Amino acid sequence: MSAKGTMTGKGATGGKPSHAFLCRPECCSDLADELTDAGARVTGSTPTGIVTANLDAEPGPFVFERQRLSRPSFLSNCELQPVTSEQAAAILEPVLASDLLWTTHVYTSPTPRAPRLSARAEGIAAAMIRMARKQRRDIEKRFRPPQRLRREDGLVVQFCLDDDGLWTACTPLGDMACQVPGGIFRMKFDDLAPSRSYLKIEEAFVRMTCEPVERETAIDLGAAPGGWSYAFLKRDCRVTAVDHGPMKLDGEVTAHLTHLMANGITYQPDKPVDWLAADMLIPPGVALGLLRRWFDGNWMRRAVVNVKLPQQQCWPAIKPVLIFLRGIRGWNIHVRQLYHDRREVTVMAVRTGQEAL
Ligand SMILES: C[S@@+](CC[C@H](N)C(=O)[O-])C[C@H]1O[C@@H](n2cnc3c(N)ncnc32)[C@H](O)[C@@H]1O
Known part of the structure; x- marks a missing residue:
């Protein structure tokens, strides 16, 4: 040796x-x-x-x-x-x-x-x-x-x-x-998905050992062109996609899709949803603010939130997010750089205990 x-x-x-x-x-x-x-x-x-x-x-x-x-x-x-x-x-x-x-x-x-x-x-x-x-x-x-x-x-x-x-x-x-x-969670691409980002959310579902099911509701912040939304829609979920950009989805799969051209950072749902998905190109500090609002408001019971990394000094930028998440009770939360992530990490959260909305 x-x-x-x-x-x-x-x-x-x-x-x-x-x-x-x-x-x-x-x-x-x-x-x-x-x-x-x-x-x-x-x-x-x-x-x-x-x-x-x-x-x-x-x-x-x-x-x-x-x-x-x-x-x-x-x-x-x-x-x-x-x-x-x-x-x-x-x-x-x-x-x-x-x-x-x-x-x-x-x-x-x-x-x-x-x-x-x-x-x-x-x-x-x-x-x-x-x-x-x-x-x-x-x-x-x-x-x-x-x-x-x-x-x-x-x-x-x-x-x-x-x-x-x-x-x-x-x-x-x-x-x-x-x-x-x-640690190689290589996911299979679906040709109907309009972006490679689809692989990230599929990997997150595998790592969370839970995936959306029929009729569940999802808010997708920063949704365009629609890879993440597609992952929910193909499972027959009701999806609200929030993005000023165009969604590149069409056909039957869009039957339960609502596209709102709005600001995902300040968006607030009318009532709690099953899933929060967020993949916006925003700094970690802004992502932390978003996480605070959604967790404090109890607006979801599951979440997949992608946090983009700065070019340098990533750890100091990410640490406040971890400190905030560590203080939350009643949730099972993991933050990992996924196999399909690039300069980003992903927050995966599942509320434990009371399951009904
Ligand atoms: C990486 S892409 C999302 C890809 C998407 N998850 C998919 O699977 O196709 C980031 C998106 O965030 C959107 N975005 C950035 N800031 C936003 C904001 N404040 N509100 C809504 N969308 C925003 C951009 O328009 C862009 O479409």
Whole structure:
């Protein structure tokens, strides 16, 4: 194992990172700021979206984190030529030493070379599993595909191939920051959706583990050209789209669409709605004001609100939003940079307890 990581150490040992976090490459410094604010000691970052740090606990998940490797190991590209049975035994040691079910999450860092690296990552993982199987044959029987491993104590061996080498870690499924391989929530586009933003709201529904249903009401602030509205309309919701710009939706799907050319920042609904959706190009401070009005007014029971990031100093801009949301009771609220987000993060909120409007 190279000096970049350790397989067995609890937390940081000898300057090796206790964690490697994945994020959008252009957001490494934002994640580093967030980690530092949480008391972590950031030890480095790569241009490919990996931030290493030492943390004494397992806090988070963090807003800018896509996935994390706890107590990671690192093998440089040189060390991987060739892959050896010793390396395989070290990486798969928790699987070899237990009788638990297990799976692998094989992915690449968010490097531009990802499409070329992914077949290599699969090849390395397969070679290591073949080697480990010689030591204990039943590991094959205990293997489950990622989507079929449900037991919280089941082990997940992550293989994350980066430009410089391979990061690995083994974690019980229940302790994973994100149970989707690499935090890659790749959504399928719908050709009837008028914008790629559609992918963001579909990802938000998956992450919230709840989606709109027939006859629910939604207010979509900053709706044009209509990707988010379309996601509600295709589920037979009643949608009020607020935007001075034109909606690019037509046909049957618009039967329950009302388009208001109004200011979404000051818009107030006549009565509470099931869903607030907001994706306006407004500064974080203005988005915070909007969130305050809607939460204080109790005008919705679910919300997906996209907050655009400034070009610089993102963390100081986002932090007041988090502080406000942390003070709200009776809601389940997550703020994350979605896989489909760009220079933005998304607030996902579900009111708990009393469900009826
Ligand atoms: C990123 S686009 C929204 C894309 C949309 N969610 C979709 O899925 O197609 C941002 C929209 O916010 C609108 N917008 C910006 N400020 C606004 C405001 N104060 N009131 C209403 N709409 C606003 C813009 O006109 C623009 O159409």
